[in-house]
Amino acid sequence: MASLLPRSFLYVPAVKPHLFGKAVAGPADAVVLDLEDAVPLTDKETARAAVREFLDGPGDGTDRAQVWVRVDPTFLDDDCDAVVRPGLAGILLAKCGVDALDRITALLHRLEAERGVEPIPVVGLIEDAAAIVDLPTLARHPRLTTFAVGEVDLLGDLRMVRSAATASAVIGLRAQIVLHAAAAGLPAPVAPTSTDFRDLDSFARTTRELIDLGFRARTAIHPGQIPVIHDVLTPSDDDVAAARDVLDRFDAAHGGVTVDAGGRLIDAAVIRAARETLHRA
Numbered sequence: 001m002a003s004l005l006p007r008s009f010l011y012v013p014a015v016k017p018h019l020f021g022k023a024v025a026g027p028a029d030a031v032v033l034d035l036e037d038a039v040p041l042t043d044k045e046t047a048r049a050a051v052r053e054f055l056d057g058p059g060d061g062t063d064r065a066q067v068w069v070r071v072d073p074t075f076l077d078d079d080c081d082a083v084v085r086p087g088l089a090g091i092l093l094a095k096c097g098v099d100a101l102d103r104i105t106a107l108l109h110r111l112e113a114e115r116g117v118e119p120i121p122v123v124g125l126i127e128d129a130a131a132i133v134d135l136p137t138l139a140r141h142p143r144l145t146t147f148a149v150g151e152v153d154l155l156g157d158l159r160m161v162r163s164a165a166t167a168s169a170v171i172g173l174r175a176q177i178v179l180h181a182a183a184a185g186l187p188a189p190v191a192p193t194s195t196d197f198r199d200l201d202s203f204a205r206t207t208r209e210l211i212d213l214g215f216r217a218r219t220a221i222h223p224g225q226i227p228v229i230h231d232v233l234t235p236s237d238d239d240v241a242a243a244r245d246v247l248d249r250f251d252a253a254h255g256g257v258t259v260d261a262g263g264r265l266i267d268a269a270v271i272r273a274a275r276e277t278l279h280r281a
Helices: 018-025 040-058 075-084 099-117 129-133 137-138 151-159 164-183 200-213 224-231 238-250 268-278
Strands: 010-011 030-034 067-071 090-093 122-126 145-151 217-220
Touching: 010 224, 010 268, 018 030, 018 040, 040 067, 040 075, 040 224, 040 268, 067 075, 075 090, 075 099, 090 099, 099 137, 122 129, 129 137, 129 151, 129 164, 137 145, 137 164, 151 164, 164 200, 200 224, 217 224, 238 268
Parallel strands: 010 030, 010 217, 030 067, 067 090, 090 122, 122 145
Antiparallel strands: none
């Protein structure tokens, strides 16, 4: 089974280095230092320097969130030069497209070799119509780890308004991303966040909906959203017990036909789901 991505990714503007240490010491599995939308053009170099200094820092010796960086495809050379170093856990590639993925592959190959850095995971943000059309190609790119969704930008590029009338169309777009990730054997994609960070009940509901749709992680813009993501994404004790029971019954049957506690047939899909539940737990 593919290794798990973090459950939660908390965005932190790269122009606010005073927040970096607090964020990585907080509850998020991963912190994303954002060099793209959160940084005005005039502050790009200052932000890169702050991220570089933080990644090179010694840390405090305690458990910390993974440190990821969102890079801007318009400034890919400069962004990658600043962030490719041992302290980096992964990259979110904004506005992921075939050209940007090819360019970051070449950059990472060179920088990783020069700096003795292990291969860095790249999660591609799907944020425009071209990326949706190119999903089959992107999903099979050797450098791509999986997808994430920049849904505000994506809907804007499609000239779509989020409303009750377009809800089914939005679900269709999300399903395409899940479908192509699964077809290519990639880990489940990272779900889009909500900018309404005060309505945590709604955030919990939409997180459950996204998990049902096939996502297994979610981005956040506020620390208050992180416990909600973890609560929804972490299997309950009952889920874990049921998964273990399924696998025990399957093993006891020695390849023969068997059923779960509710009398339902245990087939390959049921086994796969049970193993994923235990893996996530």
